Structure formats: C-alpha cells, structure tokens
Amino acid sequence: MDLGLKGKVAIVLAASKGIGRACALELAREGASVVIGSRDQEALTRTAREIEAISQGRVLAVPTDVTRAEDIRNIVATTVRELGRLDIVVNNAGGPKPGTFEMLDEEQWVAAFELNLLSTVRLVREVVPHLRKAGEGRIINIVSTSVKQPIDGLVLSNAVRSGVVGLAKTLSVELAEDNITVNNVCPGRILTDRVRQVYRIEERISAGMSEEEALASVARDIPMKRLGDPAEMGAMVTFLASRQAAYITGTTIQVDGGLVRSLL
Ligand SMILES: NC(=O)c1ccc[n+]([C@@H]2O[C@H](COP(=O)([O-])OP(=O)(O)OC[C@H]3O[C@@H](n4cnc5c(N)ncnc54)[C@H](OP(=O)(O)O)[C@@H]3O)[C@@H](O)[C@H]2O)c1
Structure with a gap:
C-alpha cells in the first residue's frame, strides 16, 4: 500500500531512542523527510545517521528540549527554512517521574505539566500555521494507556496525559475544516x-x-x-500520518497487546 508519504515533511520529537526513534524510522522508510529532536545531541546524531541509511528523503537532527518554548520554536522554524514545508508532527516527550501521589511534590507536578502537556500546547501553536499552508496536516500525540486505565504508581502520567487527550479532542474539532487531523496513540508496554x-x-x-x-x-x-516492539508503535503512527487516514481524527488508540480492559 502506498501511504502517500513521499515528499512529506515530518517532525518527530523525543526521537533519539525508543518510540520516537521507531516512529521517525518508519516515516522515513515510507519516503517522508524527517526532522528529529531531543536533548542528547550525540544520541540524536547517531539516530539521524541510522535513519539516513534507510531514507529516501532528507533527515535533520535539531537539538531540542521540549520543555523549552524557544527550542520548540527553533525546530519548527528550522524545518520550514531547510525543507520548505511541514505536514506531520509526532508529539513525543520523555515520561513523567513515576510515583504515587504522596511520593511527589509540587515541583514534580509542575515538571510533568511542562514536559507532557505544555510542550504539546507550544508545539501545536507553532505548527498549525504551517500545516494550514500545506492544505492538510497530521498531529499525532504519543500518550499512554494511562489515559484509558490509570496505572498504579504513575499518578503524573494518569493525571497530566488526560489533559493532552482533552486538548487533542478539542483541536480535532477546531482544525477539522483545515484538513488537519489530531490523534493520540497509547503505548502499552513497549x-x-x-x-x-x-x-x-x-x-x-x-x-x-x-x-x-x-x-x-x-x-x-x-x-x-x-x-511490544517500538516498530509496532512506528507502524501505527505512520498509518495515522498516511493519506489513507485522512478521515480519522479525534481518536485515542492503544498499541498494547490487549492490555487495556476498557471497552473504548
Ligand atoms: N515504552 C512504553 O511502553 C511506554 C508506555 C506508556 C507511555 N510511554 C511514553 O512514551 C514516551 C516515549 O517513551 P519511550 O518508551 O520511547 O522512552 P525512552 O526510550 O526512555 O525514550 C525517551 C526519549 O525522550 C527523549 N526526551 C526525554 N526528555 C526530553 C525532553 N525534555 N525534550 C526532548 N526529548 C526528551 C529522550 O531523548 P534525550 O535524552 O536525547 O532528550 C528519548 O529520545 C514517554 O513519554 C513515555 O512515558 C511509553
């Protein structure tokens, strides 16, 4: 199946390793040019080389800490300046600190809010004008099965990621007429x-x-x-980025081997 990704430009955040890296690899394999961002420049450069080896498009590595508004502005501006357009954004970040409610203090709550929710707000603010200009777009947020079934000992993920889902559903309505889809993907245990x-x-x-x-x-x-294998997350994200997924928006789908027991 031709996913229609040749010539498209994607930003994948938190992509030096793990799920972000797998998403970038899969998008590149399907012909998209990818711009990857994370904090560790050495790891990011190594990953960019691995992606280049299988890619038909261009690959850029832009050091980015998603908790810094100026870094988010920079990766989006660099993408558009160097590659001329933006079509797909995979919004990923590190995970919040594990712990139960009584183990976590104010500072850790604020850090999780900045890492996993405010980063999404800032990224969307920067990318929407470019997606509108492209005539359509894809925003794909990596969240967690915690948004469907809270996970014991991960109160920050349980609480903060639900905010991403609420934001994404709102955006899916507000951006629908611009042909911009907004979806969430929940890794189970990858x-x-x-x-x-x-x-x-x-x-x-x-x-x-x-x-x-x-x-x-x-x-x-x-x-x-x-x-799960990170590539199994990459496959779902790549499908949601494809032209075949143009009518899928506002959804939250898990890749979890059946872990979540909820009906929806
Ligand atoms: N693996 C799972 O089964 C699973 C399940 C549920 C949810 N999740 C969530 O999915 C996301 C990705 O997880 P993963 O399993 O791929 O984790 P991972 O293998 O530990 O990779 C985390 C990635 O995030 C980057 N990162 C961390 N903090 C960052 C920041 N402030 N700015 C930019 N990049 C940052 C890291 O790169 P640098 O160190 O280079 O910045 C790294 O590339 C996390 O939010 C995680 O909580 C994962």
Whole structure:
C-alpha cells in the first residue's frame, strides 16, 4: 500500500531512542523527510545517521528540549527554512517521574505539566500555521494507556496525559475544516529504556532472573504475553500520518497487546 508519504515533511520529537526513534524510522522508510529532536545531541546524531541509511528523503537532527518554548520554536522554524514545508508532527516527550501521589511534590507536578502537556500546547501553536499552508496536516500525540486505565504508581502520567487527550479532542474539532487531523496513540508496554526503568528490569536480573524471565514477568498480565516492539508503535503512527487516514481524527488508540480492559 502506498501511504502517500513521499515528499512529506515530518517532525518527530523525543526521537533519539525508543518510540520516537521507531516512529521517525518508519516515516522515513515510507519516503517522508524527517526532522528529529531531543536533548542528547550525540544520541540524536547517531539516530539521524541510522535513519539516513534507510531514507529516501532528507533527515535533520535539531537539538531540542521540549520543555523549552524557544527550542520548540527553533525546530519548527528550522524545518520550514531547510525543507520548505511541514505536514506531520509526532508529539513525543520523555515520561513523567513515576510515583504515587504522596511520593511527589509540587515541583514534580509542575515538571510533568511542562514536559507532557505544555510542550504539546507550544508545539501545536507553532505548527498549525504551517500545516494550514500545506492544505492538510497530521498531529499525532504519543500518550499512554494511562489515559484509558490509570496505572498504579504513575499518578503524573494518569493525571497530566488526560489533559493532552482533552486538548487533542478539542483541536480535532477546531482544525477539522483545515484538513488537519489530531490523534493520540497509547503505548502499552513497549520494550524501551523507559519500560526497563519503570518495571525495574535490571533489578529483576540482579535478583537472579534471566533477561527473558524478567521481560516475561512484566508481560504476564498482557493478553499477548509479550512486550511490544517500538516498530509496532512506528507502524501505527505512520498509518495515522498516511493519506489513507485522512478521515480519522479525534481518536485515542492503544498499541498494547490487549492490555487495556476498557471497552473504548
Ligand atoms: N515504552 C512504553 O511502553 C511506554 C508506555 C506508556 C507511555 N510511554 C511514553 O512514551 C514516551 C516515549 O517513551 P519511550 O518508551 O520511547 O522512552 P525512552 O526510550 O526512555 O525514550 C525517551 C526519549 O525522550 C527523549 N526526551 C526525554 N526528555 C526530553 C525532553 N525534555 N525534550 C526532548 N526529548 C526528551 C529522550 O531523548 P534525550 O535524552 O536525547 O532528550 C528519548 O529520545 C514517554 O513519554 C513515555 O512515558 C511509553
């Protein structure tokens, strides 16, 4: 299936590794030019080279901390200056600090708000004029299954990411006549450094489990009995970015091997 992505330009944030990297790789494989941003310049450059190796379009790496408004303005301005247009934005960031309500202080709440919600507001503000100019656009937010079923011990994700879903639904209505779609994708447990950290994989291995046993223990309550591959997130995001997905907007879809038990 030709996804109509050749000649399109995509920004993928938080893309030096993990889910962001997988989304950028998949979009590039389908012919889009990609601009990746994250804080660690060395890791970002390494990832850009990997993407270049499989890409038919251009690849740019622009150091970006999504909590800094000027960095967001800069990556959008650099994209349009260097590549002449903008069609797709994958709005991703690091995860908020894990913890229960009583473990987290005011500063950590503000940090999560800036990292996972205000970054989205700032990005959308910058990109909408360029998407309108392109005649259509795709905004895809990476959130978490916490927006469908709160996760124990991740109160910041449970609370702050719901704000992204409310914002996205509002935007999907307000931007519909501009042919700009706005959707959210929820990773369940995808095998990345974040999941290794949240589920303490290294501690399980130090306690005597093999790597395979440690990963299987984290996957026990997933109906498919395995963790997801970042490429499986990349595939969903790339489909939502495609021309075939032009009529899909305001949705929140999980990639989770059946983990979420809610009906919707
Ligand atoms: N993996 C899962 O199963 C899962 C499940 C639910 C939700 N999520 C969420 O999905 C998102 C991506 O997770 P992941 O699993 O891919 O994590 P990961 O492998 O730890 O990667 C995180 C990425 O975010 C970047 N990043 C962190 N803080 C940033 C900032 N302030 N500005 C710009 N980039 C930043 C990191 O790059 P630099 O260090 O270079 O900045 C890195 O590229 C996170 O919000 C995570 O909470 C993941």
